[in-house]
Amino acid sequence: MIESLTVLYGALPYLFRGTLVTIALVAGAMGLGLVVGVNLAVGQVYGNRWLRKAIGIYIWFFRGVPLLVLLFLFYFGLFSLLGINLSAFTVAIIVLGLITAAYQSQIFRGAILSLPEGQLKAARALGMSDRKAIVLIILPQALRLSIPGWSNEYSIVLKDSAVAYALGVMEMMARAHFVASRTYEHLPLYFSAGLIFLILTYLGTKGLRVLEEKVRIPGYSR
Amino acid sequence: MAHRKTILRIEDMTKRYGSKTVLKNASLSLKEGELKILIGPSGGGKSTLLQCVNFLVKPDKGRIWLDGEEIIHSRKKELYAYRQKVGMIFQDFNLFDHLTALQNVQIALVKVKKKTKEQARTRAINELERVGLGDHIKKYPAQLSGGQKQRVSIARALAMDPKVMLLDEPTSALDPELISEVLDVIINLRLHGMTMIMSTHQIGFASELADELVFLEDGNILETGPPKKMLSDADCERTREFCSKITELYGNSF
Numbered sequence: 296m297i298e299s300l301t302v303l304y305g306a307l308p309y310l311f312r313g314t315l316v317t318i319a320l321v322a323g324a325m326g327l328g329l330v331v332g333v334n335l336a337v338g339q340v341y342g343n344r345w346l347r348k349a350i351g352i353y354i355w356f357f358r359g360v361p362l363l364v365l366l367f368l369f370y371f372g373l374f375s376l377l378g379i380n381l382s383a384f385t386v387a388i389i390v391l392g393l394i395t396a397a398y399q400s401q402i403f404r405g406a407i408l409s410l411p412e413g414q415l416k417a418a419r420a421l422g423m424s425d426r427k428a429i430v431l432i433i434l435p436q437a438l439r440l441s442i443p444g445w446s447n448e449y450s451i452v453l454k455d456s457a458v459a460y461a462l463g464v465m466e467m468m469a470r471a472h473f474v475a476s477r478t479y480e481h482l483p484l485y486f487s488a489g490l491i492f493l494i495l496t497y498l499g500t501k502g503l504r505v506l507e508e509k510v511r512i513p514g515y516s517r
Numbered sequence: 518m519a520h521r522k523t524i525l526r527i528e529d530m531t532k533r534y535g536s537k538t539v540l541k542n543a544s545l546s547l548k549e550g551e552l553k554i555l556i557g558p559s560g561g562g563k564s565t566l567l568q569c570v571n572f573l574v575k576p577d578k579g580r581i582w583l584d585g586e587e588i589i590h591s592r593k594k595e596l597y598a599y600r601q602k603v604g605m606i607f608q609d610f611n612l613f614d615h616l617t618a619l620q621n622v623q624i625a626l627v628k629v630k631k632k633t634k635e636q637a638r639t640r641a642i643n644e645l646e647r648v649g650l651g652d653h654i655k656k657y658p659a660q661l662s663g664g665q666k667q668r669v670s671i672a673r674a675l676a677m678d679p680k681v682m683l684l685d686e687p688t689s690a691l692d693p694e695l696i697s698e699v700l701d702v703i704i705n706l707r708l709h710g711m712t713m714i715m716s717t718h719q720i721g722f723a724s725e726l727a728d729e730l731v732f733l734e735d736g737n738i739l740e741t742g743p744p745k746k747m748l749s750d751a752d753c754e755r756t757r758e759f760c761s762k763i764t765e766l767y768g769n770s771f
Contacts, residue, residue: 413611416573417670421625421677422601424593431628436615512615514659 303483306474310484313470314491320387320456320466321495325449327392332399333438337429339400340407350400357397362458365390370462387459395452402444406437439510446503450496457492467491521548523585524712525681530569530579532562532736539565540576541736547681547712554723554744555716557733557759563716564608566733567683570714571603572596583680601629604674604682608689610666612658612673618645618665619654622673630677644672648702664695671702682706684715720763724748732756 339350357365370386381389410433418428457468465473471488475481525547532540540562547553555563568574570581572590581588583599590596612621619641626637645654648668658666667687674682687703688696700722706713707726717723723730724744732740732747732755740753748764751757 411609411611413607413609414613416568417605417607417611417613419573420571420600420603420605421673422597422599422629423625424597427628431624432613432615436613439615512657512659514657 299480299483302474302478302480303487306470306478306484307487309474310467310470310487310491313465313467314495316384316464316466317453317456317468318495320384320391320459320464321449321453321499323388324391324395324452324456327388328395328399328448328452329445331393331396333403333434335396335400336403336407336437337434339404341425341429354397354400357394362390362394362455363461365394366458366462383459383462383464387456387462387464391452391455391459394455395448398448398451399441399445402441402448403437405444406440407433409440410436436512439507439512442503442507442510446500446507449499449503453495453499454492521550523547524549524551524583525570525714526582527570528580528582530566530576530581532565532569532574532576539736540569543579543733543736543738545714545731545738545741547714550710550712551728552707552713552715552726553729553731554727555714555731555733556718556720556723556763557739561733562736563733564685565736567605567685567714567716570683571600571605573605597629601625601677602680604677604679606667606670606674606682606684606687608686610658610663610670610690612666612669614658617655617657618650618661618669618672621658621669622676625673626676640676641672644676645669647675648672649698662695663691664698667691667699668702671699671706675706680712682711682713682715684713684717686716686718688717688719718763720748720760732759734759 335350335353338346342350360368366387369390370383374381374386414432414436415428418432419425423431456466459466460469460472463469467488471484475484478484523546527543527545530540530543531538543562543566545553545566555566557563565574569576569579575590583602588595588599590599612618613624616624619638622641622644623637626632626640627634632640642651642654645651648671650665650668650672653661653665658669661669671687684703688699691699696719700719703713703715704726727744729741730744730747731738732751732753734755740747740751740756742751747756748760751760
């Protein structure tokens with residue numbers, strides 16, 4: 296027991312550095328997913344038939360193929376075929392980001408569609424181009440409505456980030472496994488890793504709750 | 518009246534949804550300072566006509582001239598410039614819900630008309646004061662009553678210096694006791710010579726203020742004429758029927 300705790304104590308700084316890698320993975324992936332996802336959603340709602348079709352295929356692909364397959368496909372397959380030399384860390388962010396973009400796009404699309412049609416009409420009637428109307432009027436409202444769904448997506452991406460371990464990214468899970476397999480102290484290490492994930496989930500969803508409250512439009516009852 | 522120049526001319530406007538024609542060859546022209554009021558049963562094409570005028574609904578056929586210049590709506594720049602000159606008031610206000618009253622009026626001044634923030638702010642406050650909302654500029658739409666919302670939307674349209682205003686049943690979504698505060702603003706506009714087309718069921722209001730009433734049914738303009746004649750002695754049987762019914766319902770004055 297004492298020995299387990301000593302091992303764990305010694306490994307904690309190492310795990311914490313892994314936690315930072317995990318946070319960086321999630322932040323990068325969620326950020327990429329936000330940018331790509333918003334564009335996918337706008338394209339799907341307002342784009343022409345061909346754009347909508349293309350986006351449909353994108354979403355179908357990234358929601359349909361398992362994360363592990365996509366990681367290997369991109370890291371060992373696509374990028375080496377294209378002669379692009381990216382670190383496992385970068386590839387993991389890109390793959391996690393492109394997948395979450397597909398899911399996020401549906402959160403944003405639902406939010407956009409839930410806005411009254413009159414918002415766009417009023418913007419157009421004032422002489423705004425569609426681009427301006429979307430950026431100034433539609434998205435600020437749709438993004439507010441998307442926060443609860445986005446928070447859900449955050450907790451999923453956070454857990455998915457552990458799979459980056461398969462590419463050799465030294466995030467938290469990889470480090471826990473590394474120490475555990477050397478010291479045979481599996482229980483305390485995986486327990487700690489799980490606990491850190493739980494704490495990160497809590498902090499992230501809590502933070503988004505605070506944000507949601509902060510940007511809430513005054514006057515609306517809930 | 519005859520020598521006033523024509524501001525807006527609409528010719529042969531037609532709109533179909535699938536096989537249903539909701540607007541058939543509607544033609545209309547507006548002289549400077551004129552108020553024409555569209556009346557007729559719901560679903561008769563009033564709203565479609567108004568929305569075709571600023572191309573929020575794309576007509577299948579029809580031409581529009583503003584100040585003698587034809588508007589080609591497929592040229593985006595021209596379309597956006599034209600819409601700035603045509604103010605639109607909607608039945609359900611359509612204020613931007615995430616912006617305060619002030620920001621609602623300001624936003625297009627800054628982002629479309631490219632005024633500085635300061636200029637836009639001053640102008641927006643002036644317009645809001647003009648519609649009696651000087652004390653409410655910091656409120657969000659959800660914190661305003663229906664009548665206040667509609668007045669913000671009028672201020673928002675006026676801030677763009679429109680040459681024509683289109684008002685699509687501006688009081689239909691309001692509680693009865695809030696109607697007059699919006700009508701007062703519209704009367705004021707009329708007195709200041711704003712050129713307007715408005716659809717409404719407020720027949721008393723219409724008969725006292727309009728230069729002409731335009732009766733629309735099933736997408737057709739059945740009859741156009743001065744209010745007195747339209748309400749008491751219309752040529753068309755359907756117009757007479759509608760006008761007497763609506764007079765009975767809403768009363769003769771406002």
